[in-house]
Each structure stands twice: as structure tokens, then as C-alpha cells.
Amino acid sequence: MIALHDVHKAFGAKRVLSGVTLEMPKGESMVIIGGSGTGKSVLLKCILGLVVPDRGRISVDGQPAEGGDRDAFLARFGMLFQGAALFDSMTVWENVAFRLRRGRDKLPRPAAREVAVEKLRRVGLGPEVADLYPAELSGGMQKRVGLARAIAADPEIIFFDEPTTGLDPIMAGVINDLIREIVTEMGVTAMTITHDMSSVRAIADRVAMLHDGVIQWTGPVGEMDRSGDPYLDQFIHGRADGPIAAVR
Amino acid sequence: MSLIAALGRSFLALLATIGRVTLFAGATVGHLLRPPFYPREFGHALLAIGYFSLPVVGLTAFFTGGALALQIYAGGARFSAEAVVPSIVAIGMVRELGPVLGGLMVAGRVAASIAAEIGTMKVTEQIDALVTLSTHPMKYLAVPRVLAATLVLPVLVAVGDSIGILGGFVVGVLRLDFNAAAYMRNTVDFLEFWDIGSGLVKGAVFGFIVATMGCYHGMRSGRGAQGVGRATTDAVVSSSVLILAANFLLTEVFFSA
Ligand SMILES: Nc1ncnc2c1ncn2[C@@H]1O[C@H](COP(=O)(O)OP(=O)(O)OP(=O)(O)O)[C@@H](O)[C@H]1O
Ligand SMILES: [Mg+2]
Numbered sequence: 001m002i003a004l005h006d007v008h009k010a011f012g013a014k015r016v017l018s019g020v021t022l023e024m025p026k027g028e029s030m031v032i033i034g035g036s037g038t039g040k041s042v043l044l045k046c047i048l049g050l051v052v053p054d055r056g057r058i059s060v061d062g063q064p065a066e067g068g069d070r071d072a073f074l075a076r077f078g079m080l081f082q083g084a085a086l087f088d089s090m091t092v093w094e095n096v097a098f099r100l101r102r103g104r105d106k107l108p109r110p111a112a113r114e115v116a117v118e119k120l121r122r123v124g125l126g127p128e129v130a131d132l133y134p135a136e137l138s139g140g141m142q143k144r145v146g147l148a149r150a151i152a153a154d155p156e157i158i159f160f161d162e163p164t165t166g167l168d169p170i171m172a173g174v175i176n177d178l179i180r181e182i183v184t185e186m187g188v189t190a191m192t193i194t195h196d197m198s199s200v201r202a203i204a205d206r207v208a209m210l211h212d213g214v215i216q217w218t219g220p221v222g223e224m225d226r227s228g229d230p231y232l233d234q235f236i237h238g239r240a241d242g243p244i245a246a247v248r
Numbered sequence: 249m250s251l252i253a254a255l256g257r258s259f260l261a262l263l264a265t266i267g268r269v270t271l272f273a274g275a276t277v278g279h280l281l282r283p284p285f286y287p288r289e290f291g292h293a294l295l296a297i298g299y300f301s302l303p304v305v306g307l308t309a310f311f312t313g314g315a316l317a318l319q320i321y322a323g324g325a326r327f328s329a330e331a332v333v334p335s336i337v338a339i340g341m342v343r344e345l346g347p348v349l350g351g352l353m354v355a356g357r358v359a360a361s362i363a364a365e366i367g368t369m370k371v372t373e374q375i376d377a378l379v380t381l382s383t384h385p386m387k388y389l390a391v392p393r394v395l396a397a398t399l400v401l402p403v404l405v406a407v408g409d410s411i412g413i414l415g416g417f418v419v420g421v422l423r424l425d426f427n428a429a430a431y432m433r434n435t436v437d438f439l440e441f442w443d444i445g446s447g448l449v450k451g452a453v454f455g456f457i458v459a460t461m462g463c464y465h466g467m468r469s470g471r472g473a474q475g476v477g478r479a480t481t482d483a484v485v486s487s488s489v490l491i492l493a494a495n496f497l498l499t500e501v502f503f504s505a
Contacts, residue, residue, distance in 0.1 A: 050376045071382050079380040085373035099381045102284065149381075 007056030018213030034210035078155035084146035086134035093130035119148040176202040289392035298400035309408035313415025334434035337416035346409040351454030363483035366466025367476035401455030402448040461487035
């Protein structure tokens with residue numbers, strides 16, 4: 001279980017998170033929604049320790065996230081970055097196999113390549129892209145390579161930052177199914193950020209809405225439509241008028 | 249009053265920067281000694297920093313050696329000491345101009361490219377991605393480059409020294425009517441081992457400075473293309489200034505008997 005308690009983060013004078021408290025049960029799929037620029041990506045980075053919170057506690061299975069054995073801690077996670085963050089000095093398959101090629105149980109090149117090609121297939125990319133460089137791919141293809149890299153080492157906990165943004169509807173469906181499958185079949189704990197409400201319904205067990213630096217609403221996906229929360233209602237129906245200002 | 253405050257602030261900021269750079273350099277050296285090591289990255293860095301710097305270092309040295317021969321000849325002629333040309337060219341090259349010009353040329357080429365590469369990785373979250381893939385950015389990015397630059401710069405300096413002396417030789421023989429054999433003999437006879445050795449040590453120090461400043465500014469790069477541009481400029485300027493300062497200090501230490 002991942003637990004956040006009263007997490008604060010500001011960049012200079014700009015307060016992004018101001019007291020986020022959230023619990024993510026093991027083996028479930030949590031989706032985080034919220035307006036652009038509300039700090040969803042920052043929240044994921046706080047859990048991974050890429051951004052150090054100013055205040056608050058974050059723990060994974062009762063262990064505090066900071067301190068301790070960072071390598072062992074990070075080995076449990078996979079992360080898809082919003083901008084894919086592929087290493088542009090490496091080919092696609094070397095990106096996907098990056099984790100597999102180092103550490104204690106590192107695979108030899110041919111075996112790692114095989115795993116990489118298999119993971120690429122799962123995100124809808126054929127073996128012919130394996131030897132291309134990231135710069136030769138379209139944005140949506142890069143995103144899917146990032147996804148393949150995040151799941152390559154079969155981590156227990158995976159964070160997906162906008163996995164379907166920039167994909168066509170069919171490919172978005174494939175990715176939604178993939179995330180769902182990883183959670184139900186492999187018991188992975190997934191945390192997904194998305195703006196796409198159909199993705200939310202396809203992926204989520206639980207939903208949390210981030211607004212104004214705090215978790216505005218959280219609950220099972222089935223209760224999302226009858227929450228009675230005006231912020232959540234405005235968000236899921238995409239209305240311009242409501243408690244959330246259009247200019248932020 | 250506000251002028252003094254501004255001066256004080258700048259001074260404190262300078263001290264803070266010196267502290268950060270020192271910590272960064274110390275951390276790099278610390279990681280150098282502890283596994284994991286990345287031989288592939290090290291090989292790439294050797295090639296990028298050493299091999300591909302050969303043309304620019306060689307050309308610089310050749311023309312500098314030639315110009316040096318002309319200048320010393322003209323200066324020496326004022327008190328009929330033209331015969332010193334070969335040995336002064338050699339000593340000037342190996343002690344001073346070889347390492348300093350080599351270091352500065354590499355600073356322009358290598359510090360800039362390291363800072364731009366690492367800076368781009370920073371702003372496109374590739375460094376964050378490295379961390380989440382259980383790879384320490386210092387070990388993976390900084391250590392191979394710093395080690396490669398420190399080891400390969402003395403080699404570049406040695407090559408530059410030789411080509412610089414050759415440049416002097418060519419000008420001496422073709423333009424200044426020196427006897428080729430006598431020029432060579434003069435060059436070799438008056439050169440001492442420590443003349444060359446001190447230059448190579450300087451080269452190693454300059455290599456360390458160039459790669460460390462490239463990595464430091466790259467990793468601290470601000471956001472966006474502007475941040476990377478700024479990091480690149482800072483890396484070149486700071487490594488050039490540090491090279492000249494270190495050169496003075498090392499010369500003082502080595503030769504102020
Ligand atoms: N490293 C940083 N330095 C300064 N400000 C930052 C940094 N990272 C994020 N921010 C600021 O924090 C705020 C939240 O950013 P974040 O990327 O988390 O938004 P988001 O909720 O993921 O938005 P989107 O849905 O558009 O991706 C933004 O205003 C951003 O400018
Ligand atoms: Mg985001």
C-alpha cells in the first residue's frame with residue numbers, strides 16, 4: 001500500500017501541493033484526475049523521490065519512501081513519464097531493455113532484446129521499430145515505447161503519466177486494456193494520470209481528484225457519477241461553468 | 249548602501265557556487281571508486297572527448313608552433329640570439345601553450361557538448377527516468393566523462409606538443425633557413441623530462457575541469473531550450489576561466505623554485 005500523509009510542495013512562491021493525503025491499496029488501479037497544472041505529475045514524482053516534498057510523509061508498505069535502500073525501493077517501480085523521456089542516444093529496444101541489462105539479475109543482450117520485442121508487441125509496436133532511434137518515431141509511438149520500458153522489468157507498482165494522450169482512439173483502447181490486464185492478471189498496483197474520462201472508466205478501481213493542492217474527492221469508480229461533489233461533476237462532464245475557474 | 253548589499257549578495261552567491269562545484273567534483277570522485285562501473289559509456293566518452301578532438305587540437309598546435317617560431321626569431325634577432333628558436337619553441341609548447349591551448353580548445357568543444365547533452369536529458373526528464381530505472385546519474389553520466397577527459401587530455405596534449413614543435417620546425421626550416429638536423433638536435437638537447445611531464449599533468453587537471461564543469465552545468469540546467477543554452481555557455485566560460493586560473497597555480501607550484 002502506498003500512503004501519503006499531508007504532503008506539501010511549493011516551487012518558489014508557487015504552491016503546488018498543499019496537504020495531499022491519499023491511500024492506494026495494493027493490487028488496485030488508482031486513477032488521478034485533475035485540471036492541467038494542478039500538480040498530478042509532481043505528486044507521482046514526490047512518491048518516487050524525484051521531487052522532494054517540503055513537508056509530509058510518504059510510505060510504501062509501511063516503509064518510508066526516503067532514506068533506506070533507494071535501489072531496492074526503486075526496483076519495485078516502473079514509470080511512464082508524461083513526455084516519454086526516452087534516452088535518445090539508444091535504440092528503441094535498448095531503451096525498453098535498459099533495466100534488464102543492469103543490476104543483479106541482468107540478462108545477456110539477446111535475451112534482453114527478446115523481452116523488449118515482446119513488450120513492444122504488447123503496446124502495439126512491431127519488431128521493425130526495435131532498431132530505430134526514438135527521434136525517428138512519432139509522439140504516440142514514443143509514448144508507447146515509454147510504456148513498454150515502464151513494464152519491461154515486471155515491477156510491482158507502475159505509474160503511468162497520461163498513457164493515452166496523443167494516441168488514436170483504437171490505440172488508446174489497446175493501452176487501456178493493457179493497463180487493466182496488468183493490474184488484474186499480474187496483481188500490479190497501478191497509478192494512472194489521465195484527462196480522458198473513457199480511460200478513467202476503463203482503467204480505474206478507484207479515482208482521486210486533485211484540485212487546489214489537495215485531494216478534492218476520492219472513491220471507487222462506480223461512485224464517481226453520484227458523488228454530489230460539484231468540482232468532480234464539473235470535471236467529469238467538462239463544463240466550462242462551475243466552481244473550477246476556467247482561467248488558472 | 250544598496251550597492252554594498254548587492255556586492256555582498258554576489259559574493260555570497262559566488263561562495264555558494266564554489267561550494268556546490270567542490271561538492272559535485274568530490275561526489276564524482278567518490279562515485280569513481282565505487283561500483284557499478286559503465287565501461288561502455290566510458291568507451292563512448294573516450295572516443296567523443298579524445299579521438300574527435302584530435303583535429304582541432306592538432307591544427308591549433310601546428311599554427312601556434314609556427315607563429316611562435318616566427319615571433320621568437322624576430323625577438324631573438326634583436327640581440328643576435330636567433331639560435332634559441334628551436335629550444336624556446338619546444339619549451340614554450342610543452343610547458344605552456346600545448347596544455348593551455350589544448351585545454352581551451354577542448355573546453356569549447358567538449359564542455360559545451362557535455363553540458364548540452366546532459367542539460368537536454370535533464371529538461372526532457374531523461375535523468376529522472378534514469379533514476380527510476382535504478383541507475384545513478386552521477387555514476388552513469390558524470391563519472392565516465394570525467395574519467396575519460398582526465399585520462400585522455402594528457403594524450404591530446406602530448407600529440408599537440410609534438411605537432412606544435414613540428415609546426416615550429418617547418419617554419420624554422422622553410423622560412424627561417426635553419427638546418428633541419430641542427431633544429432632537431434637543438435630541440436631535443438635542451439628539453440628536460442619535467443618540461444613535458446608538467447604539461448601532461450596540467451592536461452589531466454584541465455581535462456578534469458572541462459568534464460566536471462560540463463556535467464555540473466548540464467545537471468543544473470534550467471527548464472526548456474533556454475536553460476540548456478545557458479548551461480552550455482556557463483560550462484564553456486567557467487571551464488575556460490578555471491583552466492587559466494589552474495594553469496597559473498600549477499605553474500607557480502611546479503616552477504617557482
Ligand atoms: N521543476 C519544477 N520547477 C518549477 N515549477 C514546477 C516544476 N515542476 C512542476 N512545476 C510547476 O508545478 C505545477 C504543477 O505541474 P505538474 O506537471 O505536476 O502539472 P500536472 O497536473 O501534471 O499538469 P498536466 O495535466 O498539464 O500534465 C505547474 O504549475 C508547474 O509549473
Ligand atoms: Mg502532468
